[in-house]
Amino acid sequence: MLKHLLLVAGALGLATMPLRAQTTNSGTDKFAQLGTELPTPNEYRTASGAPGHAYWQQRADYNIRVKLDDEKQAITGSEDITYTNLSPDVLTYLWVQLDQNILDKNSMTTATQIAQVQEKMSFQAMDYLMKSDFDGGFKIESVKMKGGKDLPHTINHTMMRIDLPTPLRPKQSVTFSVAWHYNINDQLKISERSGYEYFPEDKNYLYEIAQFYPRMAVYSDNQGWQQKQFLGQGEFTLPFGDYRVSITAPADHVVGATGVLVNPDQVLSAAQRKRLQQAKTATKPVLVVEQPEAVKAEGSRAKGTKTWTFAAENVRDFAWCSSRKFIWDALGVKQNGKDVMCMSYYPKEGNPLWGQYSTQVVAHTIKTYSKFTIPYEYPVAISVHGPVGGMEYPMICFNGGRPEKDGTYSAERKYGMISVIIHEVGHNFFPMIINSDERQWTWMDEGLNSFVQFLTEQEWQRDYPSRRGEPKNIVPYMSMDKSLQNPIMTNSESVLQLGNNAYGKPATALNVLRETVMGRQLFDYAFKEYARRWAYKHPEPADFFRTMEDASGVDLDWFWRGWFYGTDHTDLSIEGVKWYTVDSKNPEIENARKREMINAAPKTITQQRNLTDLQKTLVDDKPELKDFYNTYDPTATTDADRARYQKYIQTLSPEQQKRLNNGLQFYEVNLRNLGGLLMPVIVQMTYEDGKQELVNIPAEIWRKNNEVVTKVFITEKPVVAFSLDPYLQTADTDVSNNSFPRKLAPSRFELFQQQQQAVPNPMQMQSSAANPEKKANGTGTTGGTN
Numbered sequence: 001m002l003k004h005l006l007l008v009a010g011a012l013g014l015a016t017m018p019l020r021a022q023t024t025n026s027g028t029d030k031f032a033q034l035g036t037e038l039p040t041p042n043e044y045r046t047a048s049g050a051p052g053h054a055y056w057q058q059r060a061d062y063n064i065r066v067k068l069d070d071e072k073q074a075i076t077g078s079e080d081i082t083y084t085n086l087s088p089d090v091l092t093y094l095w096v097q098l099d100q101n102i103l104d105k106n107s108m109t110t111a112t113q114i115a116q117v118q119e120k121m122s123f124q125a126m127d128y129l130m131k132s133d134f135d136g137g138f139k140i141e142s143v144k145m146k147g148g149k150d151l152p153h154t155i156n157h158t159m160m161r162i163d164l165p166t167p168l169r170p171k172q173s174v175t176f177s178v179a180w181h182y183n184i185n186d187q188l189k190i191s192e193r194s195g196y197e198y199f200p201e202d203k204n205y206l207y208e209i210a211q212f213y214p215r216m217a218v219y220s221d222n223q224g225w226q227q228k229q230f231l232g233q234g235e236f237t238l239p240f241g242d243y244r245v246s247i248t249a250p251a252d253h254v255v256g257a258t259g260v261l262v263n264p265d266q267v268l269s270a271a272q273r274k275r276l277q278q279a280k281t282a283t284k285p286v287l288v289v290e291q292p293e294a295v296k297a298e299g300s301r302a303k304g305t306k307t308w309t310f311a312a313e314n315v316r317d318f319a320w321c322s323s324r325k326f327i328w329d330a331l332g333v334k335q336n337g338k339d340v341m342c343m344s345y346y347p348k349e350g351n352p353l354w355g356q357y358s359t360q361v362v363a364h365t366i367k368t369y370s371k372f373t374i375p376y377e378y379p380v381a382i383s384v385h386g387p388v389g390g391m392e393y394p395m396i397c398f399n400g401g402r403p404e405k406d407g408t409y410s411a412e413r414k415y416g417m418i419s420v421i422i423h424e425v426g427h428n429f430f431p432m433i434i435n436s437d438e439r440q441w442t443w444m445d446e447g448l449n450s451f452v453q454f455l456t457e458q459e460w461q462r463d464y465p466s467r468r469g470e471p472k473n474i475v476p477y478m479s480m481d482k483s484l485q486n487p488i489m490t491n492s493e494s495v496l497q498l499g500n501n502a503y504g505k506p507a508t509a510l511n512v513l514r515e516t517v518m519g520r521q522l523f524d525y526a527f528k529e530y531a532r533r534w535a536y537k538h539p540e541p542a543d544f545f546r547t548m549e550d551a552s553g554v555d556l557d558w559f560w561r562g563w564f565y566g567t568d569h570t571d572l573s574i575e576g577v578k579w580y581t582v583d584s585k586n587p588e589i590e591n592a593r594k595r596e597m598i599n600a601a602p603k604t605i606t607q608q609r610n611l612t613d614l615q616k617t618l619v620d621d622k623p624e625l626k627d628f629y630n631t632y633d634p635t636a637t638t639d640a641d642r643a644r645y646q647k648y649i650q651t652l653s654p655e656q657q658k659r660l661n662n663g664l665q666f667y668e669v670n671l672r673n674l675g676g677l678l679m680p681v682i683v684q685m686t687y688e689d690g691k692q693e694l695v696n697i698p699a700e701i702w703r704k705n706n707e708v709v710t711k712v713f714i715t716e717k718p719v720v721a722f723s724l725d726p727y728l729q730t731a732d733t734d735v736s737n738n739s740f741p742r743k744l745a746p747s748r749f750e751l752f753q754q755q756q757q758a759v760p761n762p763m764q765m766q767s768s769a770a771n772p773e774k775k776a777n778g779t780g781t782t783g784g785t786n
Contacts, residue, residue, distance in 0.1 A: 085168045091168040112231070204298050206322075291327050346384070353413075422456050426452055443501070473508070475731055482567045
């Protein structure tokens, strides 16, 4: 709609946006500061988000001895734990986590498991229902003080309280011992974070072992003991300490673990030790255990055992792997002047994918995460391929992604494997170093890690098909019914959709912060500051929120409130646009404009038909009926009009005359926030000459009214179209209302046959086309080694 603005001497006849009623009131509106939602700052955790001058945390050091029984798929172990009380409190008992008890026959997880019996069920679904048939819980054999005296202890599902004979005072340490055994789960039947895979072709086992020892719980300044039961979804909260772990396995097994191997002379051949040394300065991965060696070992069954001993300093946990099937490669990299051995362990079934990519991905991840957070300081980073699809521990992680038996793979399998390795190796930073409470807040490790994973994927390959991070990818979740969602700030065990809520949404939120709200420079500085402040410490959500604001100078309370404490979504709409131009008062210009508008006005259907059907009118037959108005042209300029204009111009200052004639265009754009989530307004204007301009308006435009605002745009050229969020920055769930004039947003539907055959991946199709005789003979390629 085109309207004229009337300029009068001394004032611009364009008012600012009329005041509208507040939709919320002070203290509860969406721009209110986070007050009671965040804990009160104190000497342990400051209002800036940094650790306070009196910050403390406990320490637990371990000496662990375990034996792997490859015949019974079982573990026996014993450990000495030295627990140091660095708190100001006197402790009369200690809490120990028994996470393996999730697989106890009488576990709380099994008792509270919900499912439905379907008319048709897979054997895997049946195995899930029948978890209770497997007894995989810890069997605690003894708990003793140093010196051999029994310690009273009480097991409460996945937690064990140890009652101390004398109170443990500040700055004191206590050493006690625990002995145990348990059965290892078949990971393909009972999917957990640890387990074994059986290979029937060569009758071998591959073990990925974690949560295998009783572990100290965290005692912290903000919540005391974290003794929330492990139910399976909320992961682990652990103190830092030094580990020395001795793993006894069959003599023909290869063992990898957290930390540095301290007895290579006893467990590796001379050739393997030489290759490992070469890998430290190599430019590409070196095979420490080559595929022929692994294949030969698959056919052997050593009668003896070897004990592999590993040491790790200042870590929060320990995990390991063992198999005679392992190929092992390594590549040394420099990180902040320190040597880091990037390594991979995988069976031949993982090739060619694993030999080509895994260790390169490990090295790339360590480098990229160090750039965006803090330098990686551990000496080792390991990726293991086995039955666990993706799980992280200090310096070691377990990852899926196996090619087909013929060695081919789909693009989805390739990038899925690369992504899971990046993600799990990235967990070395969140939460293994920046040690958040996973049992309470999954998003603090998974969400932050998924965000840096996205950055790392994009630096691996341009246009990498990242699953999470881009705002457009979270739209399906955020547009769901709110009954299917939780706020991000929800306890881990209560989250309905963990992948979307704890991984995808917080990763997207951080990307929106970086690209749209704060900008890369401010965001990257603040994010690195958070990592620096809380490295090797226990941060909480408030520490992250406060640090991001403190280090950037950006008030983000509205953002945390919307994205992390609520379930609103983004849906901004252009409700209408009014177009104004200035009435110049110049009769030559204005009359020409009027004439143009009259000529451009559409003819009614009656007018159009009368041109042909009505040959003559009455005044055509009787000219005496015509008068002045039959020839009068209201758009013609007269001398009187020109005189009035000159008189008017003389009353204006030179600046006012300039404003009157500069040809500016005024557009009043009415915006509505339909989704409820406050977001910046990104407006793209397309001019009639085809050029475009992008305007990024901060979210504070909604501070006076959270639902409806009007914004005036002043341009030198006419605008033919307005659109919101043209580059999909804000996770807008409905783009059909983002344009004015409206644009059609196409959808698609798919037609398919009722029964479909399995489609080979592109590598298989190309191989078959190039080698038709192989297809006819039923043969194919096999995986090789890198």
